[in-house]
Every structure is written in structure tokens, then in C-alpha cells.
Amino acid sequence: MNLPTAEIVCLGNELLIGVTVNTNATYIGDQLTKLGYEVRRISAIRDDVDLAADFFIELISRKPSLTIITGGLGPTYDDIQLEVLSKATGLELKENQEAILQIKNYYAKKNLKITKERRKMGFLPEGSEVLENNVGGAPGCYFKYSDIDFYCLPGVPTEMKDIFANCIRSSLKEKTKNELYEEKFQIFGCVESELAPFINEIKTNYQNLYIKSHPAYKDKKGIVIHISGTGEKGKEEVVNAKKMLQEVFLSNLSSINIQEMKD
């Protein structure tokens, strides 16, 4: 089954110089996967207009169904997300009255005036829909270009999550109608490479599923097997593949034991 594809792009030097761990990408990757998207790439790129615009020109040529961008929507000089998108797409940045009103309301509550820097956050690519930010000053926005849905979000995690939860999740759910189903279990008493030949074999019968082993990092014990698929057919296949894997492991590796896992 071909899932709609997605890319996640995170702007900000702090990600590249190792000051900030990119938990935004992890959150969005998890959400998009559960909504039935295949996330193809996560990219962290620098606050440099030319380099970033080149990046987006390449991205557009890859034609993902969806692109979610975080970071660089704020009032500071290196908040360049929309300038970059304008350069890459040719869409002009235009003052959006709904966005300006949101910005005014946000700063009015803090008894602060609208400066030139704050007003800049209300200039959106022409044709954009405003995505309301209930937590911070910078509104998000959505626009479509070259058949790609672009969602532009701030980089502060609480603001990004607020907009994702309130303005994006339900509309994507409506679009894909293809939710993910997943199962995992834990195996004790073997090393990962002993499992590989059996997984390879089962995998050939379930080309549409994601089947993967990895060490259980959290408690540092055992190997986790992760199986997932999308839609009704995927759910059925996940259940069957799990049963087959457990049977083949138990009948070939006498020393192991298997435990079910919850999230």
C-alpha cells in the first residue's frame, strides 16, 4: 500500500550546533505516522536564507504530500522561515489582517506594543490560512504549493504542539483516513543478530508492514520487536505477523522467553 509521504523540516542553528535536541521532529514524526503518513525525511537546516531556500527547492522537487516546518517564525532577525519559503516558492509575503490581530491581542495582554519586528510575524505567503497560536506570539500558517501541503509552525515546543493539536491533527485525519496499528513485544535470553534470519523470512511475506528489532534502551534488557501497518488490512496483517514471529522464535531459540509490551 502506498501511504501519502511527508517531510519534517526544522530550522535553527541551535539544532545543528548541538545546543537543542530535536524533540519537535520526534513528536511530529510520531503524530504523522499514527495518522497514516510515511515520513520520508527529517531535516534540520541552518538559519541562512540562501541555503534554506535551496533546500526547499529540492524538497519541492521530491513532491511529498505534506511538509511540516518548525522554527524561525518569531520576531528576531534570524527568524527567516517565511522569507525562505517565499524565496523558494515565489509566493509573496503579504500582511494578513487575521494574523496581525492575533499578534496585537497577544502583546496587548502583556501590555506591549506592536513593533516592526512583531508586525513582521503577520506577513504570510499569499493565500495562506492562519493557524492560531494560543501559547505564543507567532501565528502558524498553512498554504498549498505545487500540490504539497505546507504547515508552518514555530519552534518553541509548547507553541508547536498547541497548533498541531488544535489546527492540524483533525484535518490530516480527515485527509488520510488511514490510521496506524502497532504491536510490540520483548524477547529475553538472546542477542539481536540471532533473530535477524527469522525476521528476514517473515518480512518477505509482509511487504507492507514495518517489522523491526532493536535493543530495549530504557531498561537495557532484551530486544524489542516492533510491528506496524496501516488501515484495516494492515491491522489484520500485524496480528498475523506477530503470531508467526513469536512461534518461529520460540521453536528455534530454546533459551528465550517473550513478554508482551504496553506503550
Place this chain on the structure above:
Amino acid sequence: MNLPTAEIVCLGNELLIGVTVNTNATYIGDQLTKLGYEVRRISAIRDDVDLAADFFIELISRKPSLTIITGGLGPTYDDIQLEVLSKATGLELKENQEAILQIKNYYAKKNLKITKERRKMGFLPEGSEVLENNVGGAPGCYFKYSDIDFYCLPGVPTEMKDIFANCIRSSLKEKTKNELYEEKFQIFGCVESELAPFINEIKTNYQNLYIKSHPAYKDKKGIVIHISGTGEKGKEEVVNAKKMLQEVFLSNLSSINIQEMKD
């Protein structure tokens, strides 16, 4: 000043589906920055040979000085890092006796035999140097292609860090001779957008420095100003820029106070 450029590439579906936070990229970004590299991109890509090979063909055309790759060196069917690099560069994978010996020794200590899957980890791009893994079974490797230094590392964080610390750091230090110098301080009693016009002004006088404000996530109080530069000249400029910034903030924003920060 033009720094040598670097890209970090992390292979693994677990990063794209939001199961694993990409702390490897943060660690390597921090290390490379301190060694005097400009990290241009961090990319997380799927365990798909064709998509990943296309990615590396693009990367090679961008000509970074250095590329560090993590993930996909192990014994399982989706450990495809070297296969992908072979496809993108045309370098053949050849059995490397030094790598095979390391793999044999690693599994011998665990009383395990060399299977076909484990032996696969000893096939490296022709001309590679082996990078010893003191923690896990998969050796890393280094090769040069199209004037780019490629370092291939496993994705398990303890193994990646072991190889980086023991086999990579000192040789990169020797190459760049350009260490980073950084200063930061914290400002209380204002919002970030009030600082923006002053930072913009100072920034125009120090084009080679990295100067950035961001909210102090950890204690959720105040704004952090981060200034860094490389080499002896950079150090001098960082000290001057910091002094100028503090002076201009204090003389324009009466309500603030400034605190020095340690790491």
C-alpha cells in the same frame, strides 16, 4: 571566515516514526561545532536502499568537507548503511580482514559463532580504514570519496560515542586547528523581541560570529544570549561583541538585569 562544512546523516525508521529521539545528531553537532566545523544539515532518512542512495547522491553534489553517518551498520536485514554508500559512490563492498577479526573477537567473548549476518558487518567500501568499536559488534569505517571525508558509525549511542571519542575526534582536531570559543549570558526583565533590534545592529559588525537569543528553556526564566566564533580572531571578537551587547541592552532597556552563565 569560511569554516569547513559538515553534514550529519542518521539512518533508521525509528527516528522518522517518532520512536527514538535523535540524540546522536545533537552529540555529533556539538562535537563538530567545537572542533571548528559548520554543520550545514542534519538529515534522518529511512531504511530504504533506493531512497537513501538518492539522498547520498545529492549530498555528494553539495560537497561538504565531512559527512558523519550513524545507524544501519548492524547484522539485521535493515542495516543498510554500507550497501547504500556503495550504491551512491560506486565503491565496492569488500571483505576487510581487520574488520572480520574484530567481529570474531567480539562474538567469541560472548561464546557466539560468526553467522552470515554477522560476517556482513565486515564488508566495507573498498579503501576503507576500520574504526574499532570497543562496545559493540559492528566496526565503524572511514573512507574518502569525491573529496569528502565519510565516517560511518553505528546508531547505538554508546557505540557511536566510543568510536567518535577514540577514532575520530583527535584526527579532526588535527585537520581543522580551529577551535570554537563561546560566551553566553542571561537577561531578565524583558521579552525576546525587545532585544531583536539591538542584536541585529551588533550582528552587522560581527558577520563571522554566531549571535543568537533564545528563551532559557531549562528554568523557563529570562532570555539567553549565545555568542560564538572560531580561532584566535573569533575569540577576540566574541569578547568585544559580548561587551557591546551588554552595554547597549543596559542603556536602552531600563528594567533588565544581566547575569553571567556557566555551561
